Amino acid sequence: MSASALLQLLFSGVTVGSIYALTALGFNLIYNATGIINFAQGEFVMLGGMTAAWLAGMGLPLWFSFVVSVALVAALGASFERLCIHPLRSPQILSLIMITIAGSILFRGAAMFLWGKQTVYLKAFSGERPIRFLGAALHPQTLWVLGTALVITICLHLFLRYTLLGKAMRACASNRTAARLTGIPVDRIVLLSFTLSAGIGAAGGVVVTPITLMDYQQGTLLGLKGFSAAVLGGLGNPNGAVAAGLMIGALESLSAGLISSHYKDAVALVALLAVLCFRPEGIWGTTTQR
Amino acid sequence: MFRKGLMLLLTVCLAVSGAYAKKKPYKVGAVFAITGPASWLGEPERNTVQMIAEQVNREGGINGHPLELIIEDTAGDETRTVNAVNKLINKDKVLAIVGPSRSGTTLAVVPIVERAKVPLISCAAAEAIVSPPEKRKWVFKTPQKDSDAVIRIYEHMKKHGITKIAIITGTTGFGAQGRKQLKKYAPKFGIEIVADETYGPRDTDMTPQLTRIKASGAQAVVNWSIVPAQSIVPKNMRQLGMTIPLYQSHGFGNIKYVKAAGEAAEGIIFPCGRLLIAEQLPDDHPQKKVLVEYKRAYEKKFKEPVSTFGGHAYDALWLVINALKEVGPDRAKIRDYIEHVKGFVGTGGIFNFSPEDHNGLTKDAFAILTVKNGKFALLED
Numbered sequence: 001m002s003a004s005a006l007l008q009l010l011f012s013g014v015t016v017g018s019i020y021a022l023t024a025l026g027f028n029l030i031y032n033a034t035g036i037i038n039f040a041q042g043e044f045v046m047l048g049g050m051t052a053a054w055l056a057g058m059g060l061p062l063w064f065s066f067v068v069s070v071a072l073v074a075a076l077g078a079s080f081e082r083l084c085i086h087p088l089r090s091p092q093i094l095s096l097i098m099i100t101i102a103g104s105i106l107f108r109g110a111a112m113f114l115w116g117k118q119t120v121y122l123k124a125f126s127g128e129r130p131i132r133f134l135g136a137a138l139h140p141q142t143l144w145v146l147g148t149a150l151v152i153t154i155c156l157h158l159f160l161r162y163t164l165l166g167k168a169m170r171a172c173a174s175n176r177t178a179a180r181l182t183g184i185p186v187d188r189i190v191l192l193s194f195t196l197s198a199g200i201g202a203a204g205g206v207v208v209t210p211i212t213l214m215d216y217q218q219g220t221l222l223g224l225k226g227f228s229a230a231v232l233g234g235l236g237n238p239n240g241a242v243a244a245g246l247m248i249g250a251l252e253s254l255s256a257g258l259i260s261s262h263y264k265d266a267v268a269l270v271a272l273l274a275v276l277c278f279r280p281e282g283i284w285g286t287t288t289q290r
Numbered sequence: 291m292f293r294k295g296l297m298l299l300l301t302v303c304l305a306v307s308g309a310y311a312k313k314k315p316y317k318v319g320a321v322f323a324i325t326g327p328a329s330w331l332g333e334p335e336r337n338t339v340q341m342i343a344e345q346v347n348r349e350g351g352i353n354g355h356p357l358e359l360i361i362e363d364t365a366g367d368e369t370r371t372v373n374a375v376n377k378l379i380n381k382d383k384v385l386a387i388v389g390p391s392r393s394g395t396t397l398a399v400v401p402i403v404e405r406a407k408v409p410l411i412s413c414a415a416a417e418a419i420v421s422p423p424e425k426r427k428w429v430f431k432t433p434q435k436d437s438d439a440v441i442r443i444y445e446h447m448k449k450h451g452i453t454k455i456a457i458i459t460g461t462t463g464f465g466a467q468g469r470k471q472l473k474k475y476a477p478k479f480g481i482e483i484v485a486d487e488t489y490g491p492r493d494t495d496m497t498p499q500l501t502r503i504k505a506s507g508a509q510a511v512v513n514w515s516i517v518p519a520q521s522i523v524p525k526n527m528r529q530l531g532m533t534i535p536l537y538q539s540h541g542f543g544n545i546k547y548v549k550a551a552g553e554a555a556e557g558i559i560f561p562c563g564r565l566l567i568a569e570q571l572p573d574d575h576p577q578k579k580v581l582v583e584y585k586r587a588y589e590k591k592f593k594e595p596v597s598t599f600g601g602h603a604y605d606a607l608w609l610v611i612n613a614l615k616e617v618g619p620d621r622a623k624i625r626d627y628i629e630h631v632k633g634f635v636g637t638g639g640i641f642n643f644s645p646e647d648h649n650g651l652t653k654d655a656f657a658i659l660t661v662k663n664g665k666f667a668l669l670e671d
Contacts, residue, residue, distance in 0.1 A: 002505070005504075005505060008497065008498075008501045008530070009497075009498050009501060011497070011502075012495055012497040012498050013498075015495055015497075016494065016495045019494070117330060117333065118330070119518045119521070119545055119546070119547075119550055120550075121521070121549065121552075123552075126343040128525070128528070128552065128553065128554070130528075130529045130530075130531070137529050137530055137531060139529055141308045151507075207542075211443070211494060211495070211552055212494035212518075213494075213518040213521060213522070217327070218492070221492045252498075253495070253498045254375075254498075256498035256499055257498040257499075257501055257502060260559050261487045261488050261489060261498065261499045261502075262488050264489075264490075264498075265490055
């Protein structure tokens with residue numbers, strides 16, 4: 001296999017990996033604030049892509065569709081928290097997770113009724129002309145996906161580390177009762193984390209749609225792969241999630257190109273299992289970090 | 291619940307529309323994958339049979355008997371299909387059944403209809419549905435054969451001097467079946483498969499597989515799958531700067547996939563029934579009238595582009611209606627009638643059934659189409 005072909009495989013891996021990474025970020029945010037895994041995260045991504053494609057399909061400008069779609073899905077995330085998570089009197093992790101699973105089924109069904117079962121598509125932000133580099137081609141949309149992931153990771157990092165609100169969010173995750181005793185409005189923090197992660201998911205959904213295309217069932221798979229990336233990177237660690245997402249993508253693409261496309265998913269999954277066997281907390285996770 | 295409600299509503303509608311006729315309604319069952327992963331098959335099929343039933347009843351029914359359709363959703367699942375067919379036979383006592391949508395679900399109910407002696411006209415493609423003929427006395431199917439699609443592709447390749455090809459197929463039932471047929475017929479046409487790649491049903495990037503194909507020296511690529519891969523493969527090929535021709539399966543027969551692939555769809559070659567290019571056919575083409583009428587009626591009523599899958603249901607239901615018109619409400623006579631239908635002009639082709647052939651179509655049912663300026667165009671008839 002020539003060097004340029006090898007580079008091409010890496011590029012493909014980065015393309016797919018950046019999609020996983022972006023989905024993984026949303027998982028981390030809610031996990032950081034509440035300690036639960038939001039299984040509706042993939043659906044937020046799907047809804048973001050579907051809404052943007054729907055708006056753009058009506059002739060609205062792309063940036064406007066992007067902003068409106070993120071705002072709408074963030075609002076949906078907020079109302080999901082208010083209507084389904086918040087009213088629970090004694091929130092237990094397990095029942096909360098069950099609720100998010102129910103939410104994912106509900107969102108999927110709603111999307112099917114709203115937009116039908118057909119695959120929707122969105123124009124690439126800066127054209128379809130591939131960027132050539134040393135004989136390999138990169139889809140320009142990949143740069144948008146990577147850029148979005150990067151910007152979101154940096155903003156999240158700054159937010160969680162250096163703002164009072166961000167610190168309050170982390171405090172909620174490590175100990176709810178203690179956080180409440182110090183005067184942190186826990187329920188509002190949880191609301192905020194759902195709103196933010198829905199918005200992040202939607203932003204991811206919009207930028208990946210030109211590559212992946214979108215349909216009402218796509219969220220399940222994106223959620224699954226994003227979840228794998230979040231676990232591999234260490235739950236709660238946004239930087240780890242991005243790195244792990246890219247790693248899974250590269251592994252899939254390299255195994256398809258060098259070994260055989262028939263075993264592509266198997267290779268990636270075996271690698272995931274192997275890592276988790278030796279480091280159950282993920283590559284960049286620590287057992288105590290939240 | 292919703293499904294039951296729908297069915298109730300439909301039954302009520304049909305009962306009201308049929309109230310004018312005093313004669314007993316003719317009950318026909320329809321089982322389609324209206325929801326679930328194969329809903330892109332079942333939905334146009336359901337729409338089509340409803341449209342036909344409305345039309346028939348508006349025009350006074352079948353010899354004065356209203357047509358009563360009982361529609362069941364299989365969600366593409368074998369168990370649910372078996373239950374639905376049992377219900378249609380034992381509770382509703384239908385005269386014939388149209389559907390199911392998928393090959394797997396059809397094969398699951400073949401033993402049931404054979405035992406109960408109820409004619410079933412499947413809208414699924416697999417050849418095993420109607421063979422061996424002696425064990426498929428009561429089963430018919432309307433879609434063209436997969437192997438004929440492969441043969442038409444290979445004939446086209448041979449004519450254009452292509453001898454080394456790469457195949458890339460989905461790991462779904464449809465893709466796997468196509469891969470099998472592609473490998474089986476290649477030697478007969480002197481074609482060598484130099485690369486054989488697959489991908490999962492939800493994969494979003496096929497550039498790794500295509501990078502291998504690019505290095506294999508293939509003169510053309512055949513992609514055999516269902517959405518959305520059919521739009522992704524051409525996009526990825528363009529991205530990699532591959533200029534060799536891309537052939538796809540007859541599953542590409544929906545203009546939405548062309549739109550999703552954008553410019554990359556230009557020049558894709560695929561075998562397909564003539565429904566999608568009905569208007570481009572010469573006026574003396576025997577199928578033109580049927581195709582144009584169905585296409586216009588469907589697109590007007592449902593405000594979405596017609597697909598070949600609805601056409602399979604169109605052919606199946608009209609075969610049943612024609613039989614009812616001729617022989618009346620008798621399951622055995624309906625079966626015998628359909629088995630001897632000759633020259634029935636449907637959307638899938640011109641059907642000539644016989645006791646040995648319960649599909650009734652030849653490879654000429656496929657035309658070779660291409661994409662030109664974002665639209666389907668006839669390449670070779």
